[in-house]
Amino acid sequence: MNTQRYFIELCYDGTHYHGWQLQPNAVSVQEVLNKAFSTILRQPVYTTGCGRTDAGVHASQFFAHFDVKSVDDGPFTIDYAKVLRSINYFLPTDIAIKQIFPVAADANARFDATxxxxxxxxxxxxxxxxxxxxxxxxxxxxxxxxxxxxxxxxxxxxxxxxxxxxxxxxxxxxxxxxxxxxxxxxxxxxxxxxxxxxxxxxxxxxxxxxxxxxxxxxxxxxxxxxxxxxxxxxxxxxxxxxxxxxxxxx
CATH class of the missing domain: 3.30.70.660 (Pseudouridine synthase I, catalytic domain, C-terminal subdomain)
Incomplete structure (x- = not known):
């Protein structure tokens, strides 16, 4: 089964979130994104962010990556425009995805940032x-x-x-x-x-x-x-x- 890694560029109003990172008893931006992409792409999706913003902090530019598995041995392809429209429709108004693009399998939103x-x-x-x-x-x-x-x-x-x-x-x-x-x-x-x-x-x-x-x-x-x-x-x-x-x- 082949896997393709994608980067997303997003922005968010952090007012109602307990920061970026998943929290056991509070809603985070990462949690909301994981659920949205898992629903739209119909498979479990786990995002890795470029950093970890604290509760209440905003981001006008933020990057994250995630992996998507193909349903067979062929390459996985997505309709970027369609997924972008769908994910933004699904997400709450305080989170927006600006773009989605494929990257190398070892590209890392957190560790590759300079x-x-x-x-x-x-x-x-x-x-x-x-x-x-x-x-x-x-x-x-x-x-x-x-x-x-x-x-x-x-x-x-x-x-x-x-x-x-x-x-x-x-x-x-x-x-x-x-x-x-x-x-x-x-x-x-x-x-x-x-x-x-x-x-x-x-x-x-x-x-x-x-x-x-x-x-x-x-x-x-x-x-x-x-x-x-x-x-x-x-x-x-x-x-x-x-x-x-x-x-x-x-």
């Missing part, structure tokens, strides 16, 4: 249309100081201080290629790109940079926090609602 980018959105005035999609804070922080601290963060690779404890990873090293705050109308957005991210890392970095922006610590104080490799020394993780996975490169 760059991931996130954005964290903050606004300063109450706005019902931003609730759940941006973090509301009352006082505008000093963006110049926060960008000085962000530049310092880019000098390092070991980010143990920003990682959730008791995670099963081989290393806490990440190569950050962009870390920058940009002003928007009525708010600010933090852009960060790296080859990989640790669990809770972006939200912890944003929380720490906000400490700098509120002048609770100097930008240089970030060095002491990173060198300590102690999560308790970094800032409190900000709410998940403002975080978006925006780009994945291969």
């Amino acid at each position: 760059l991931r980018s996130y954005e964290y959105h903050i606004h300063f005035l109450k706005d019902p249309f931003k609730a759940g999609y941006s973090y509301l804070i009352r006082d505008k922080p000093d963006i110049l100081l926060m960008n000085k601290a962000a530049d310092i963060i880019r000098e390092y690779t070991d980010f143990s201080c920003f990682s959730k404890s008791n995670t099963q990873v081989k290393t806490n090293n990440c190569k950050i290629t962009r870390a920058e705050w940009v002003e928007t109308e009525g708010g600010i957005v933090f852009h960060i790109s790296a080859d990989r991210f640790l669990r809770n890392m972006v939200r912890a970095i944003v929380g720490t940079l906000l400490m700098v922006g509120r002048k609770e610590i100097e930008p240089e104080g970030v060095r002491e926090i990173i060198n300590s490799k102690n999560r308790s020394n970094a800032g409190t993780s900000v709410l998940a609602c403002g975080l978006y996975l925006t780009e994945v490169k291969y």
